[in-house]
Amino acid sequence: MTIVVLAVLAAATVAGLVYRARYGRLRAAQGDLPPGLLPPARDTVTLLQFSSATCAPCRRVRAVCADLAGGLDGVRHVELDADEHLDAVRELGIWRLPTLLVVDRSGRVATRTVGVPDQAALRATVTEVLAT
Numbered sequence: 001m002t003i004v005v006l007a008v009l010a011a012a013t014v015a016g017l018v019y020r021a022r023y024g025r026l027r028a029a030q031g032d033l034p035p036g037l038l039p040p041a042r043d044t045v046t047l048l049q050f051s052s053a054t055c056a057p058c059r060r061v062r063a064v065c066a067d068l069a070g071g072l073d074g075v076r077h078v079e080l081d082a083d084e085h086l087d088a089v090r091e092l093g094i095w096r097l098p099t100l101l102v103v104d105r106s107g108r109v110a111t112r113t114v115g116v117p118d119q120a121a122l123r124a125t126v127t128e129v130l131a132t
Contacts (some may be wrong), residue, residue, distance in 0.1 A: 023044055042105065045105060046077075047101075047103075050082045050099045057116050082097055101107065
């Protein structure tokens with residue numbers, strides 16, 4: 001019995017550490033957005049946020065993105081309700097909210113994150129995408 005309890009605790013600890021290490025981290029992603037998901041915006045990097053009305057972390061992501069978009073030329077923030085765009089959510093492989101996609105000027109997903117990203121890391125990533 002003691003071994004089972006220790007095994008469960010060890011597995012839960014490992015799962016928690018993996019979750020914590022990935023939450024809010026920007027990671028490279030590739031792929032196109034579904035056609036017609038966003039209105040075209042040339043020469044603009046888009047912070048595309050998938051959220052829901054009842055999601056508390058979504059409000060924090062909204063604030064981080066709005067601050068960044070307001071402070072950098074050529075960056076816009078678009079927030080979409082995941083429930084209203086289920087086809088896009090499925091096609092993009094979005095499993096948890098909030099999910100933030102950084103979309104380059106050609107409409108390709110450059111990076112993505114689940115959770116609240118670090119503002120400095122997001123700024124660095126967006127600046128890098130703007131430079132390409």
